[in-house]
Amino acid sequence: MRIAxxxxxxxxxxACASSSVPxxxxxxxxVFSGLGTWVDIYDRPVYAAPEATAARIAARGxxxxxxxxxNYGASVDVVDPLRLGRFVEALHARGLRVVGWYLxxxxxxxxxxxxxxxxxxxxxxxxEALDGIALDIEATxxxxxxxxxxxxxxxxxxxxxxxxEVPLAIVPLNPRGLERRPTAWPRxxxxxxxxxxxxxxxxxxxxxxxxxxxATYGYVTRSLRxxxxxxxxxxxxxxxxxxxxxxxxxxxxxGFVEAVRDDGGIIGxxxxxxxxxxxxxxxxxxxxxx
Numbered sequence: 233m234r235i236a237x238x239x240x241x242x243x244x245x246x247a248c249a250s251s252s253v254p255x256x257x258x259x260x261x262x263v264f265s266g267l268g269t270w271v272d273i274y275d276r277p278v279y280a281a282p283e284a285t286a287a288r289i290a291a292r293g294x295x296x297x298x299x300x301x302x303n304y305g306a307s308v309d310v311v312d313p314l315r316l317g318r319f320v321e322a323l324h325a326r327g328l329r330v331v332g333w334y335l336x337x338x339x340x341x342x343x344x345x346x347x348x349x350x351x352x353x354x355x356x357x358x359x360e361a362l363d364g365i366a367l368d369i370e371a372t373x374x375x376x377x378x379x380x381x382x383x384x385x386x387x388x389x390x391x392x393x394x395x396x397e398v399p400l401a402i403v404p405l406n407p408r409g410l411e412r413r414p415t416a417w418p419r420x421x422x423x424x425x426x427x428x429x430x431x432x433x434x435x436x437x438x439x440x441x442x443x444x445x446x447a448t449y450g451y452v453t454r455s456l457r458x459x460x461x462x463x464x465x466x467x468x469x470x471x472x473x474x475x476x477x478x479x480x481x482x483x484x485x486x487g488f489v490e491a492v493r494d495d496g497g498i499i500g501x502x503x504x505x506x507x508x509x510x511x512x513x514x515x516x517x518x519x520x521x522x
Contacts, residue, residue: 259399261431261469261499263329263364266295267521268471268502271319273300275507279315286322289506292514293521296329296471296500298366298433301354302347304337304373309350317356324360333366333403338374338383348391352398364399366433367391369425377418385424392428401471402429406436407458408451422462431469434459435504438488439479448480448487456495471500477509489516 269289271278278285289297299319301310310316320330332351336344351365367388374380392400402425405417426432436455438448452474460466472495474480474488480503492501501520503509 259364259395259397259430261399261401263399264296264331264401264431264433264469264471265499267293267517268296268298268473268500269294269509270298270473270502270505271300271507272505273302273306273311275505278506279312279319282315282319283322285506286319286326286328289323290326290328293518294328296331296363296502297323297506298331298333298502299362301332301334301351303335303368304339304344304347304371306347309347310354313354314357316354317358317360320362321356321358321360329363331364331366331401332362333368333401335368335371336384336387337371338380338387341383341387344383344387345390348387349394352391352395362398364401365391365395366401366403367429368403370403370405370435372417380417381419381421385421385428388425388428399430400428401431401433402426403433403435403473404459406434406455407462408436408455411454411458420462422459423464426463426465426468431471431499432459432463433471433473433500435473435475436488437475437504438484439474439476442484443481445483445487445490448484449491452488452491453495456491456498466497469499470497471502472498473502473504475504475508477503477505477513480513482512485513485516489520492520 323330334348334351351362355361369384410420436452438451442448442451472492492498503513
């Protein structure tokens with residue numbers, strides 16, 4: 233199985249490397265729509281009882297679950313694939329969509345390509361695949377910013393070509409946060425990343441940094457405006473992510489929800505992450521469900 237997966241990954245890499253033409257969008261972005269939640273590889277309680285967790289998630293009215301398969305620092309390409317498979321099957325059994333996401337480091341591009349392609353190759357014990365995939369383009373470990381940007385774009389283009397009809401989303405840096413601290417990633421490649429993705433899921437975190445309804449509302453509103461301006465695509469499907477969930481007070485949560493509602497062009501919304509989202513937050517988010 234490992235040999236077959238390696239051969240598949242190598243073949244995809246070589247095929248993608250043979251063309252420098254940007255990969256076009258075209259997969260169905262509705263996979264990323266609706267109320268969502270997030271699970272990362274450190275959420276051990278989620279995987280201790282995957283079926284029970286899936287039942288609780290479904291009861292909250294969630295339609296799409298973003299599940300981390302690995303990051304650049306992990307020891308394997310897919311972390312705990314058996315329990316992940318059980319979790320995916322349990323979510324599918326309740327009618328939920330599952331999006332796998334990977335955090336590349338851009339330091340070892342071959343590893344990033346392999347682990348990104350592993351999301352496409354992943355299958356549960358029953359043979360079920362992920363409904364969509366995402367690349368979390370936020371790591372700034374690589375000091376050379378120009379090289380970091382080129383590798384991020386090249387990875388996105390390779391994965392988009394390999395994905396075919398599987399939808400691909402980009403999880404970028406927070407636009408407003410980057411505007412305030414541009415040295416984190418100067419000349420972030422917004423347009424190039426957007427051109428090769430089917431949707432974008434900005435993590436517009438305000439919890440702990442901003443206080444009150446007005447400050448949160450203004451921050452989220454500006455982030456969404458900047459996102460469309462930077463990508464040059466006012467029609468780009470957006471799933472906006474707020475958080476961190478347990479650091480949002482009632483006023484801040486209300487500001488986030490109202491900013492999303494007033495924007496009017498968002499296809500999906502979620503808070504990071506499942507384990508830190510309190511009951512009061514779910515009640516607020518429920519008002520945004522179609």
